[in-house]
Amino acid sequence: MCVFCEIIKGNIPSTKVYEDDMMVAFKDLNPVAPVHILAVPKEHIECANDINADNSKYVAHIFEKLGEIASSQGISSYRIINNCGADAGQSVMHLHFHLIGGTEMGEKLI
Numbered sequence: 001m002c003v004f005c006e007i008i009k010g011n012i013p014s015t016k017v018y019e020d021d022m023m024v025a026f027k028d029l030n031p032v033a034p035v036h037i038l039a040v041p042k043e044h045i046e047c048a049n050d051i052n053a054d055n056s057k058y059v060a061h062i063f064e065k066l067g068e069i070a071s072s073q074g075i076s077s078y079r080i081i082n083n084c085g086a087d088a089g090q091s092v093m094h095l096h097f098h099l100i101g102g103t104e105m106g107e108k109l110i
């Protein structure tokens with residue numbers, strides 16, 4: 001089972017900031033900014049390539065909740081990052097969205 005599935009099941013501890021029946025959001029172990037949350041669907045979807053008509057509701061749901069989660073962390077301005085595949089830097093092969101903020105963003109790719 002992948003590390004995020006273990007976190008979802010509670011087998012690996014994490015600092016959860018939001019949870020419902022479709023998703024969980026918890027603090028990144030190695031934060032790159034004062035706020036660095038991972039928003040993760042409870043369905044094991046490997047990466048963005050695997051989003052389809054059957055599971056896209058999980059992605060939609062995460063995006064419906066991101067503003068609320070950011071607000072709970074005291075921010076309304078943030079960057080959302082998804083890495084898909086090894087070349088893009090994906091290290092955990094369970095779809096997740098980085099919610100990063102709490103500081104002025106520096107160098108940017110886009």
Ligand code: 5GP
Nearest residue numbers: 003014026027028029030083089090091092
């Ligand atoms: P990726 O590189 O796949 O886009 O992002 C994976 C993220 O998961 C990394 O930022 C890494 O710090 C985080 N991470 C990896 N393992 C754990 C863990 O066991 N707990 C938490 N909270 N974060 C993790």
Ligand code: ZN
Nearest residue numbers: 002005044094
């Ligand atoms: Zn998983």
